[in-house]
Amino acid sequence: MPPRPRPVxxxxxxxxxxxLVVEDEKDIAGLVKHTLERGGDTIVEVAASxxxxxxxxxxxxxxxxxxxxxxPVLGGLEVCRLLxxxxxxxxxxxxxxxxxxxxxxxxxxxxxxxxxxxxxxxSPRELxxxxxAVLRRGKxxxxxxxxxxxxxxxxxxxxAVSITVDGQPVRLTRREFELLRxxxxxxxxxxxxxxxxxRVWGYDRIIxxxxxxxxxxxxxxxxxxxxxxxxxxxxxxxxxxxxxx
Numbered sequence: 001m002p003p004r005p006r007p008v009x010x011x012x013x014x015x016x017x018x019x020l021v022v023e024d025e026k027d028i029a030g031l032v033k034h035t036l037e038r039g040g041d042t043i044v045e046v047a048a049s050x051x052x053x054x055x056x057x058x059x060x061x062x063x064x065x066x067x068x069x070x071x072p073v074l075g076g077l078e079v080c081r082l083l084x085x086x087x088x089x090x091x092x093x094x095x096x097x098x099x100x101x102x103x104x105x106x107x108x109x110x111x112x113x114x115x116x117x118x119x120x121x122x123s124p125r126e127l128x129x130x131x132x133a134v135l136r137r138g139k140x141x142x143x144x145x146x147x148x149x150x151x152x153x154x155x156x157x158x159x160a161v162s163i164t165v166d167g168q169p170v171r172l173t174r175r176e177f178e179l180l181r182x183x184x185x186x187x188x189x190x191x192x193x194x195x196x197x198x199r200v201w202g203y204d205r206i207i208x209x210x211x212x213x214x215x216x217x218x219x220x221x222x223x224x225x226x227x228x229x230x231x232x233x234x235x236x237x238x239x240x241x242x243x244x245x
Contacts, residue, residue, distance in 0.1 A: 017042045017135065020062040022053040022079065023097065024071055028120070032066055032097070035124040036131060050074030054082060061088040064135060066127075069098035069109065077112045084113040084174045090161050093134045097122070107211065110201060113174035149184050152243045154226035156184060165226045175200070176219045183230060183240035192237040212238075 019036055021044055023029040033044040045062070047053040050071050057065065065083065069076035076096065083089040096114040098105070106117045115134050118127055147159040155164045158181050163170045172180065178200050183191065193209035201211075216238055220227030229241045 017064065018060070018062040019044045019064045019066060019131070020047060020053060020056055021045070021066045022047045022050070022071065022076070023066070023068045024048050025068075028068075028097075031124065032127065035128055036066075038128075050076070050079040053079055057083060057089050057092070058086065061092060064093045064095070064131060065089070066095050066097050066131070067114070069096055069100060069105075077109065080109070080112045080114055087161070090174075095127075095130060095134060097127075111173065111175055151226065151229065154223065154229065156180065158184075165224050170222055172219070172222060175215055176222065179215055179219055180223075183238065187240040187242050190233045190236050190239045196237065 019042055021029055021032050021036075023032065023046065026048075029046045029048070033046060036042045036044050045056060047056050051074055053065070053067070054074075056062075067076050067080060071079065076098065080094055080096070083092065083094065093115045094113060095116045095118060096109040097118050097120065098109070099120045109117050116130050118130055147157065149156040149158075153165050156162075161177065163172055163177070163180070179196065182196065182200050193212045196212050197209060216230060216232075220230055223230075229243055231239045231241055233239050
């Protein structure tokens with residue numbers, strides 16, 4: 001029998017990685033697209049503005065976003081923050097692509113919710129390697145703890161991106177949320193500042209370990225009574241103490 005025709009409007013399923021490139025300079029957008037599609041396992045969609053990017057990500061959330069910081073009208077930092085507030089892209093990996101190379105600019109971009117930061121001019125091979133590394137970090141760990149943690153004060157549903165303390169919702173930044181997730185998933189284990197930088201920020205030492213202390217302090221303050229579960233282990237790092245109900 002001849003094969004049945006595919007119904008009109010039904011999309012082909014694909015195992016290819018979908019990347020949204022947000023870049024207003026056509027030459028750079030074309031270079032990134034060519035670099036990432038060269039291996040044949042990636043599909044790249046290009047958006048020339050922040051508004052286009054938000055629409056595209058809403059219609060079909062990508063697996064990863066490469067986001068230029070210097071966009072017209074709606075800047076890259078604001079686009080990043082907006083993407084983090086939307087359920088479909090709250091946990092989508094974002095790589096900032098920009099000519100701003102200072103440490104303060106990198107920290108601002110990472111705190112806005114970016115997972116990595118590549119400066120222009122960039123090496124195509126390095127960009128492709130960073131994309132692969134960020135995607136690897138985003139893959140679920142089969143041995144990870146259950147997605148919902150219930151403690152004496154804290155209830156954290158990491159899949160639903162919902163954090164409550166004594167029944168009251170708590171708003172966390174992207175970085176604070178990922179920091180709490182990693183601490184909870186590795187509860188009762190001492191985690192060094194360098195390890196937290198590597199696993200939560202995605203860097204070995206591109207920013208000072210002092211940034212970890214600052215974020216832990218903010219996280220503790222927001223968690224109130226549950227913040228006491230994050231213990232400082234002098235000379236070593238931090239540990240999330242188990243206090244299950």
